[in-house]
Amino acid sequence: MTSEIERAAAPRRQKVQSAEVGTDILKGLAELAPATSLSRLAEHVSMPASKVHRYLQALIASGFAEQDESTGHYGLGREALFVGLAAIGRLDVTKVALPRLVELRDALNETCFLAVWGNKGPTVVHVEQAVRAVTVVTQVGSVLPLLGSSTGLVFDAFLPAVELAALQAEALAEPGAPSAAELAALQAQIRARGLHHVHGLLMSGVNALSAPLFAAGEKLVGVITVVGTASSFPADPEGAQAERLRTVAAEISARMGGVAPQ
Structure with a gap:
């Protein structure tokens, strides 16, 4: 019974952990604003670059991050600006x-x-x-x-x-x-x-x-x-x-x- 409860709770924990990682990366983008390279961001948040890149793709898809095509650097997207201005x-x-x-x-x-x-x-x-x-x-x-x-x-x-x-x-x-x-x-x-x-x-x-x-x-x-x-x-x-x-x-x-x- 306990193992079934734990299995049922596992996806929820994973979602919470994913949200925490995404939030850390968003904070990193804000702290390195206006733009930063993938390697610098990964070093700043103490995560592997491959992991940061994976999360960045999800953040870009949701509008919270964007990538400059000319430089390849990343920055905060429109949705992040909207949330920030709402807080302000x-x-x-x-x-x-x-x-x-x-x-x-x-x-x-x-x-x-x-x-x-x-x-x-x-x-x-x-x-x-x-x-x-x-x-x-x-x-x-x-x-x-x-x-x-x-x-x-x-x-x-x-x-x-x-x-x-x-x-x-x-x-x-x-x-x-x-x-x-x-x-x-x-x-x-x-x-x-x-x-x-x-x-x-x-x-x-x-x-x-x-x-x-x-x-x-x-x-x-x-x-x-x-x-x-x-x-x-x-x-x-x-x-x-x-x-x-x-x-x-x-x-x-x-x-x-x-x-x-x-």
């Missing part, structure tokens, strides 16, 4: 910020987006595109440079040092990066203003303004950014657009129990 959607900062982001886009008629801190750095999680003939396209899922974008620099100014130490060290080692002293002065300026502006830093002819969002305990939970072409968006840190951005950031922070810098 449960975050309070996203729920609170989205209607305000729409209002900000309508008021300024410039592209506005929300970014949160991900394992690779500042990550765009929602975009409200401007309603105009020429817009600046910002993609959901984009990871912005820490010291090469207004969004990244606001994260750098307000996040605890321990959270961004590794990424900051990499960024400071890149050609054209500011010195440690220059970065410290810039951080102080951003904290004093409560926002940051850039003119053509990430992309020539494109300006941006970014402001931090705080929850209770003055915890930085996101950054909202307005971005537009230099011809239509001056990104003046003392102008009316910056003041509107500060107001929206303060309203979102207040709803979350935080206080935005004034």
Whole structure:
């Protein structure tokens, strides 16, 4: 009788084990994003390459993984993005910020987006595109440079040092990066203003303004950014657009129990 029960339970255990292996491989793809080779992924998840390849084929068939035909590398698929965005959607900062982001886009008629801190750095999680003939396209899922974008620099100014130490060290080692002293002065300026502006830093002819969002305990939970072409968006840190951005950031922070810098 016991052996019959065990035989009946065996397929269920195998399914659970298969699900666990598939989940580990999905996590590996996320940690090695945006793309990775089969050998690197197999080494990362400590599995034989043949086993990883077998599971990858099943994940590709279900839309959770995809393979770049030109490089042969693997990455997360559309279904994984859908699940990830659904999880992000449960975050309070996203729920609170989205209607305000729409209002900000309508008021300024410039592209506005929300970014949160991900394992690779500042990550765009929602975009409200401007309603105009020429817009600046910002993609959901984009990871912005820490010291090469207004969004990244606001994260750098307000996040605890321990959270961004590794990424900051990499960024400071890149050609054209500011010195440690220059970065410290810039951080102080951003904290004093409560926002940051850039003119053509990430992309020539494109300006941006970014402001931090705080929850209770003055915890930085996101950054909202307005971005537009230099011809239509001056990104003046003392102008009316910056003041509107500060107001929206303060309203979102207040709803979350935080206080935005004034």
